Amino acid sequence: MAGLSRRRLIGAGLAATGTALVAGGSAGPRPTTLPATVVTPVAGPPAGPTPSASPPPALPTLDRPVFTLEEYRRLVPGPPFPANAVALTIDDGPHPMWTPKVLRLLDRYHVPALFCLIGNQVLGHETVAKDIVAAGHHVANHTWSHPAKIAGYVPDRVQQEVDRAQDKIYDTTGKLPTIFRSPGGAVSPAVFAAAAKSRMVPINWTNDPRDWTRPGTRSITDRMLAANPGQILLCHDGGGDRAQTCAALATVIPALQARGYQFVAL
Numbered sequence: 001m002a003g004l005s006r007r008r009l010i011g012a013g014l015a016a017t018g019t020a021l022v023a024g025g026s027a028g029p030r031p032t033t034l035p036a037t038v039v040t041p042v043a044g045p046p047a048g049p050t051p052s053a054s055p056p057p058a059l060p061t062l063d064r065p066v067f068t069l070e071e072y073r074r075l076v077p078g079p080p081f082p083a084n085a086v087a088l089t090i091d092d093g094p095h096p097m098w099t100p101k102v103l104r105l106l107d108r109y110h111v112p113a114l115f116c117l118i119g120n121q122v123l124g125h126e127t128v129a130k131d132i133v134a135a136g137h138h139v140a141n142h143t144w145s146h147p148a149k150i151a152g153y154v155p156d157r158v159q160q161e162v163d164r165a166q167d168k169i170y171d172t173t174g175k176l177p178t179i180f181r182s183p184g185g186a187v188s189p190a191v192f193a194a195a196a197k198s199r200m201v202p203i204n205w206t207n208d209p210r211d212w213t214r215p216g217t218r219s220i221t222d223r224m225l226a227a228n229p230g231q232i233l234l235c236h237d238g239g240g241d242r243a244q245t246c247a248a249l250a251t252v253i254p255a256l257q258a259r260g261y262q263f264v265a266l
């Protein structure tokens, strides 16, 4: 692994998740439709009589979020993940202090990650958001304002949270998220419907070290080291002082790599 460049590793991650998941280009308005390879679900609606004349179908509305890499791959076609794959997801940024620290750490260990961005955090920190994408990482939609009670919102309000973040992330980075992470993992029929309407797969996680509660570097480290292949790991670069998270990742990433785990970016 040491002989591989970061670009190759991240390229492998892109290949693993399907290059079509990353919207190309940074110019122009946000596309209203995605390439067919992006939006064709495994279990799509029955083929209609005039497929060429109709827009790509929306993703199916789910009744539970994705928790593991296997569940993700069942919904989003692509090559199987490596047997020892784990996915690192980093929420609540971008943050002008902590995101660059996390990016340096990921670069040092050639680890690709998924950054779940809050729209109103991208606002004012556009350069940080661009740096995430420029480093080859993926970005997801983590709502506009991170409402803790989103599961109780009426559908229109949920959709506004999703759409406003989607527009800001796309306008800033040129990437159109295909993954939605709800604040706190909270879900409701309206949340699932909004994600599906915006052609995003709702993703939760398998391994939560609760780093946002600042339980101590040791606690975060121990919980993350308990990760198993196929899991989606959660940590944070926003929402407060993330020194413990950064310190834990500096231990966890090389330790999991030494165990033979391969980080992939959703």
Ligand SMILES: [Zn+2]
Binding pocket: 091, 092, 142, 146, 182, 183, 184
């Ligand atoms: Zn969050």
